[in-house]
Structures are given as C-alpha cells and as structure tokens.
Amino acid sequence: MSRSFYPPQRTLMGPGPSDVSPRVLGALARPTIGHLDPLFVQLMDEVKELLQYAFQTENELTLPVSAPGSAGMEACFVNLVSPGDTVIVCQNGVFGGRMKENVERCGATAIMVEDAWGAPVSLERVAAAFDEHPQAAILAFVHAETSTGVRSDAAALCALARERGALSIVDTVTSLGGIELNVDAWGADAVYSGTQKCLSCIPGLSPVTFGPRAVERIRNRRHKVQSWFLDMQLVMGYWSGGGKRAYHHTAPVNDIYALHEALLMLREEGLEAAHARHRLNHEALVAGLEAMNLDMAVAAAHRLPQLNSVLIPEGVDDAAVRALLLREFNLEIGAGLGALAGKTWRIGLMGFASSERNVLYCLAALEAALARQGVAFDVGGAIPAATAVFAA
C-alpha cells in the first residue's frame, strides 16, 4: 500500500532539475484559481513581460508552453517547418539529434552539421552547408549543450542564418538565466528554453519566444500545424495580451505561479549579476576540481559556467561515485550522456544551485568519494583552491 511521499532534501548539481528556491516552492503551493480567472489572466501578462526580460526581447509571442523543454522544442519545429522543407541542424551533443527527429517527423529533410561532442558548433561547417543547400529554410542549433557543457556562438550563428535568408531555431534550455542570451540583439527567430535549469524553477514548462519573421511564417503556413496542442495560432489566442482570451487548453496554473516567482527573482537580481554569479561559482569549482587532479572535458573558451563536464579519472567507478554522493551526501551530480556516458560527470551550477555553498559542498563530497576510490591527489586541496577564487 502506498503512502504519502516525502522526498529527501537533495542538493541538485546535475544537468537539471536544479535546486528550486524555497520562494518558488512556496509560490507553487498557493491556492489554485481558474485558468480564465481575471487575476490569472493578469498573471499571464506579467509572466510574459518577465519572460521578455529574461530573453531580452520585445517579441509579442513570448510565453511558457505548458509542458517540458522537449515540447518547447517541438513547438518551434512543428510551427515553423513544413513538409518538404530543408533544415540545417547542428549536432555537437545529444540535443541536435533530437532536433533531427523533430525535423523528420515534420516531413522535412535535415541536413546534419556534425561537430565533436565537447566542441562548439563550427561556423565554417554551417556556412558550407548553406553553400551546398541554399534552399535551406531554417538553421537549428543548441546554444548551451546540456550533454557536453559546451557553449556555441549563438550571435554569429543567428547572423549567418539571416544572411542566408533562413530562420533560426535556438535551443536555450540550459542557457536562459545562466549566460548571456539576447534574442533581439542576435535576431534569433524562434527560441525555446526550460524552467528547471538556470531559472531555479520546477520542471514542467518551456518558455518560448517567436520573432516577427517566425510569426509571419506561422501565419502564412499552407499546412495546418501537425500538433493541435502546440499550434501557436491557437495558443496565441489564449496567451496574446489584452482583449478576450480564447480557451485553448487548461493552463498549469500552479506551475505558472512558480515560474512567475522564479522570473521575479531573476529580475530582482538582474541578468548581469546572475551571469556574473554563475561565472564566479564556475571558476571556483574548476579551481577546486583541478586541485584534485581532475581534468575538464571542454576547452576553457567554450565552457558553460552552469554545466561543468569533468573527465572521470582512469580506474574510477563512475556509478559507484555517483551512488555514494547521492546516498551519503544527498548530492546529485550528472552522468555523461550518449557518447560521453561513463567518460564524464556533469556538475551543474544552475540558478539557485549556483552558490558558494554548493561549490564547497560538492568539492568536499567529491574529495571524500575519490579518496575512497584510491585516486591520488592532494586531499584537502580543493577547498582552499576554491575559496581563493571567492576571496579574490
């Protein structure tokens, strides 16, 4: 017979979900009101404004899709891709492969531009793909690859797409709130994200924003969008500001409370301050890891501060270390994904979880775990190395 579930208080330093702020959990549990209640409609307007700030955009069509990031991804593809289209998809990790699946399920052709897992997307290869496929209607890429911890040059890729007359679809699931993201300045056309990474919110929603060129393409579609649930022409009727809102689906009211609070916290801190915090904690973590003789999997120039890929040293039992961290320290770090399974750990420092406390706790716990694995390093060296960064 089941009983009520009381989860332990984990420290979430994997690839997401990350630690959720108590303020956000508090908002989440407030009394449910109707999804057509005038007060909820007002809240939706505020969420839109706050998302516009987070994305740095004035796009009218900015809203949280009522489902996780993979649905946000799908919302971008099914609304912008039509059967027969050619789409250039950059792959340098797991999520480019998922984009390919999306393109093909829309009846379109995906031209893959592949880079090594751990490297950023190569502009030259993308330019060459456009040379070879000048009819390409869309360029799709991941800004911050969650599977590897790599940042690609989103500004340059969006500019290249514009130059070639294509729209851009940008995955910012792991970047929003953690590193610079300027939708309007970059001219990004369709952008999706998630709530459970650097926004420190619960998983379950996917903020998206569509620019004027994307909206025009949606309005001019000849084929109905294959998903009713994700059809932005219909969703717009519910989320578009002002006037009468058409019922489309029942919004996840409490999740929206939580997102509102998380976005409010981001605006109170300010984007620049949030980015600086992510950078500092990353630098301290790396200093500590290097003091333990651990090597980062990604070259310094391309590292994401919010997702740190670490090479697992020779002879260390990946699963045993992670299990020990979870069991004895209530600390979750991430396993490698896809091609990097068993080769890397992914240590997240996202949103509320990007804190001095978490950096030091993670280093201390990892020292203990590695010592038990018999790895040779200067035990006790990680904490001083990290605190030196904080003190600087």
Next chain:
Amino acid sequence: MSRSFYPPQRTLMGPGPSDVSPRVLGALARPTIGHLDPLFVQLMDEVKELLQYAFQTENELTLPVSAPGSAGMEACFVNLVSPGDTVIVCQNGVFGGRMKENVERCGATAIMVEDAWGAPVSLERVAAAFDEHPQAAILAFVHAETSTGVRSDAAALCALARERGALSIVDTVTSLGGIELNVDAWGADAVYSGTQKCLSCIPGLSPVTFGPRAVERIRNRRHKVQSWFLDMQLVMGYWSGGGKRAYHHTAPVNDIYALHEALLMLREEGLEAAHARHRLNHEALVAGLEAMNLDMAVAAAHRLPQLNSVLIPEGVDDAAVRALLLREFNLEIGAGLGALAGKTWRIGLMGFASSERNVLYCLAALEAALARQGVAFDVGGAIPAATAVFAA
C-alpha cells in the same frame, strides 16, 4: 514592477480546475529531486499502480503524460492513427470537435457522428456510421462531455467498436474519479484523462492508459509517430516498470508528487465511495436549484453528477451573475461553452470540491445573486431542499 502573486482562496465550482486538496498542495511543494533519482523512479511505479486502480485496468502502459489533457488526447490520436485511416468521431459538445482536429492533423479522415449538445452519443448513429464505413479503424468519443454535462454509454460504445474490429479512444477527462470508469471491463483501448477535475489535483498532467490491442498497433506502426514528445514507443522506455529507464524528457517532478497524493486520497476513499459522494452532492445541488425555479439543461438519465448544466433564466445577465459570484463570494462557476455560451451555467462538483459545504455555499451565493437580478423564486428555499437530500 511585478510582485509576488498571492491568489485569493477561491471556491472552484466551474468545469475545472476544481478545488485542490491542501494535502495535494502540500505534496506539490516538497523538495524537488532528480527525475532519474532512484526514489523518483520508485514513485513513478507507485503512480502507475495508483492510476491502474483509478482506471480499473491492468494495462502496463498506464502513465501521466507530462502536459494537460489536450496533450493526452493528442497522445492517443498520434500514436494510434496513421495517415489514410478512417476514424469515427462522436460529437455532442466541444471536445468531439477537438478530436476531429486531431484526426485530420494525423492525415486521416474523420467521419463525424453528431448528436445535439446536451444529448448523449447515439449508439444507433454510431452503428450506422460503421455500416457505412466498415473500414473505420477507430471509434473516438467523450465519456463525460465537460461542455454540456452529459454522460454517454462508454461500455456500450467500446463494445460496439470491438464488434466492428475497431479500437476505441475514450476521453475521460471529466469522468475519472467522479463516475464509474472500468477500462478493462469495458475493453476500452486508449483512454486519456486530466488531473484538474475529479482527482482534485492541479492542472498540468494527463493520465493515459493503453490496452494490449492499442500497444500492438503502436508497435506495428509503419509511420513514425508525428510527435516526438508524445511518441509512446519512446515514453514507454522511460515509464515502463522495472529495469533501466531510458531518459526521454525531464518529468514534471513536483506535479507528479501532487498527482501521487491525489491518487492516494482516491484510493483511501475508494472508488465506490467517491462515486457515491459525487452522486449525493449532485442530488442535493439539483434539489436546491429546482427550488430556485432553475431548470437543468440535461435530462436526468444522462446527467453527470460532477458537472451540472443549468439553464440561465430569461432576462438574467449571465456575465454579471458570474462576476458577482467571483467578486463577492470568491466562487467560480463556469460559463456555457460553444453552442451553449450564454445559455447555461456549468456548476462543477468535482473531487475535493464535491462536498456538502460547497453545495450549500453555492446555493446560498446563487440565491443572493439571482435575487439581485430580480428573478422570482421562493428565496431561502434552496438550502432546505438541499439539506433534506443530505438528511435522507
């Protein structure tokens, strides 16, 4: 500048979301853990078992889709319908129309069987549609029409589909937990529901269950499911019991906590007791409404106890009454939808909101509102009429 949002404590007696139990809100706000955490995986198993109880099924493929009911609907259609298929769709309210959209977006043909809004689906008309379209692969219908408050004979419709060699897709968004629903006994093949109606849970998830014949059809598909997010072949890898779970998408962890608690409450009460409670509160409400000279929109034999459609009396200002109830009584009742807009109110008595307290509160508030509209009735008669039902 936005501030934290503190919603008022509404009484939710519309078509859903309905009042959420404090136990469920408490569970919702518990600390987030990872979606691959062994404790979360265990919780998923419990949720599956509890859903099997609620649906009265032993179907292995029983899980909550990570998005609202309309995504659960879409999950059933995109997984079972292939391009070129013929699907018989019953429409006696709003949601049959949405099914038609789903069928067509799958590249299939919808044969519509239409009944009056307020009447149940006619078995004879469905049988005639099968006679005319013997190749029909699927019969889709709504068990409990939320837009009208009508119950159709799901057992007979599922049996008819089997007889004709077709699968059934059944919308139980408003029925699950409120009235009899026996997936296995009926031989229903694919069934979807929502969390925000008679489960007294927050909106945002859609429980679904697929029987063996449906699973076989999914496994034998020749076309990839057009939605990656809703592809049950992939979702199964994450939700299927035991063994290694393949990462598909990040589960809405906290929403799952809430659903687990809501399902636990349903099992503690027991399905039969829950159904009896819905019936009793419905009878008391109807007695009170009739004492106010209000007429029910649906014939007694087909009424849903959890969703009561009431005809708005001549000369009464629909919107003014609902606005007054919301403003002065913090009470939400539903407007008519589609063909019934302006003609009916929809009074929900769903899940936690189906209580003697809510029945009496709603009657008292409605008496006050109608008195101000100058409607002639025996003021003060509703409460005694309702309490007589409770006392019987």
